Amino acid sequence: MTKKIVFTADVVHKLLGVREAQQAPAALMKIIMDQQKRNELFKEFLDVSTDVSHDWFSEYFMSVQADRKDKKQDFTPESISKLVNMLIGSNDSSEYYEVAAGTGSMMIQRWQQDRLKHKPWDYRPSMYFYHLEELGDSTLPFLIFNCAIRGMNATIVHGDSLKRAARQVYFIQNDEDDYLHFSTVNVMPHSKDVEQEFDIRQWLEPEQNHIESTEIPARYNEAIQKLAAGKEDKLEEK
Numbered sequence: 320m321t322k323k324i325v326f327t328a329d330v331v332h333k334l335l336g337v338r339e340a341q342q343a344p345a346a347l348m349k350i351i352m353d354q355q356k357r358n359e360l361f362k363e364f365l366d367v368s369t370d371v372s373h374d375w376f377s378e379y380f381m382s383v384q385a386d387r388k389d390k391k392q393d394f395t396p397e398s399i400s401k402l403v404n405m406l407i408g409s410n411d412s413s414e415y416y417e418v419a420a421g422t423g424s425m426m427i428q429r430w431q432q433d434r435l436k437h438k439p440w441d442y443r444p445s446m447y448f449y450h451l452e453e454l455g456d457s458t459l460p461f462l463i464f465n466c467a468i469r470g471m472n473a474t475i476v477h478g479d480s481l482k483r484a485a486r487q488v489y490f491i492q493n494d495e496d497d498y499l500h501f502s503t504v505n506v507m508p509h510s511k512d513v514e515q516e517f518d519i520r521q522w523l524e525p526e527q528n529h530i531e532s533t534e535i536p537a538r539y540n541e542a543i544q545k546l547a548a549g550k551e552d553k554l555e556e557k
Contacts, residue, residue: 325368326375328383334363340383347460351467351504354531358501361468371469372431374424376461413447418480420451421458423465430471434498444493444502449473452480466491467502474507476517484521488513492532503531 328340335346350356368375415429426449433447451473453462459477466473470493478485488507493500506529507513509522 326364326379328379330367331376331379334360334367343383344457344460347464351460351463352529354503357467357504361501364468372427374422374427374465376422376465377424380422380458380461414450415447416450418452420453420462420475421455422461423451426451427465427469430469439498442498443496444470444472444498445496447472452476452478454479456486463489463491463504467504470498470500470502472502474517476519478519478523482521483518484523485517485519486522486524487527488517488519490532494532494534505530505532 332338332340332343335343335350337343337346350360364375415426415433417426420426430447430449434442436442437446449466449471451462451466453459453475454477456477459475462475466475471491472493473491475489475491476485477487477489490505490507491502492505493502506527507517509519509526513519
């Protein structure tokens with residue numbers, strides 16, 4: 320039996336408030352970077368479907384967003400994502416790494432596998448961490464969406480995995496460590512520490528000042544806190 324596609328292009332575009340497919344990535348990214356609007360959008364999507372065990376956007380993206388000609392974008396079908404994760408397994412690893420993550424179909428199947436190892440009252444998002452990399456500008460907002468709505472902890476390098484040239488590095492964190500909470504979205508500073516941590520050799524865009532989390536893991540804490548302090552100083556000057 321073929322699974323009914325719930326998030327058709329019309330549904331996605333209506334939720335994002337756009338009329339044409341080419342407007343969707345920018346519109347979603349703008350919402351992603353506004354915590355209040357992002358969480359409201361998450362609730363609107365969940366009103367349509369609460370089944371977060373698969374990528375809502377894979378069929379949508381393949382039909383209206385994928386750039387097959389220039390970027391050779393083809394996205395992994397859900398059946399293949401499930402099969403690969405079943406064959407590979409997690410080997411009891413708490414960390415996951417994927418380049419060319421797309422909208423997150425493969426990652427979501429791994430996340431589903433990870434959380435089903437536990438009883439609902441035992442599972443905590445901090446048990447697992449997902450390291451992701453993605454080149455596509457139009458794909459990135461959907462990948463961030465998929466991580467944050469599921470309350471995951473992840474880093475996303477937006478850039479070229481081979482050349483190690485990045486636009487930004489995003490840090491997605493479930494501040495409450497509660498699977499019923501959405502994650503925050505933070506942008507890492509373009510510091511030497513971040514370059515070393517993620518092997519970034521070139522920045523393709525200016526640094527963005529965007530911090531939502533109140534507490535940061537130790538290895539990211541120093542760089543993040545410096546950026547947050549700078550943001551507070553600028554607000555005081557105003």
